[in-house]
Amino acid sequence: MLSWVVTFLIVALIAGILGFGGIAGASIEIAKAIFFIAVVLFLISAVVGLARGRSRA
Template sequence: MIGWAVTFLVVALIAALLGFGGIAGTAVEAAKIVFFVAIALFLISAVMGAVRGRSPRL
């Protein structure tokens, strides 16, 4: 998912260099959304892993 955020960021940078301001702004917003969703999913996964813990093997 972080790969998608990086992809949108690269698209935004290229669009900005070529002068497509609207497309660049949209791509930056998409990259932000994907990035924050990825961070939220990571945090939820980390908390659930900490709460569950690992049971010792016998």
């Protein structure tokens, strides 16, 4: 997922340099959305991992 973020950021940088503002803006917004989704999924998996590690059966 984070590789997608890097890809969209590179696309946005290239589009911005070439003067395609609309494409650059859209790519930045997509990269932000994917980044925040990745962070949320990481936090959920960390909490679940901690919860599983603490229970002793």
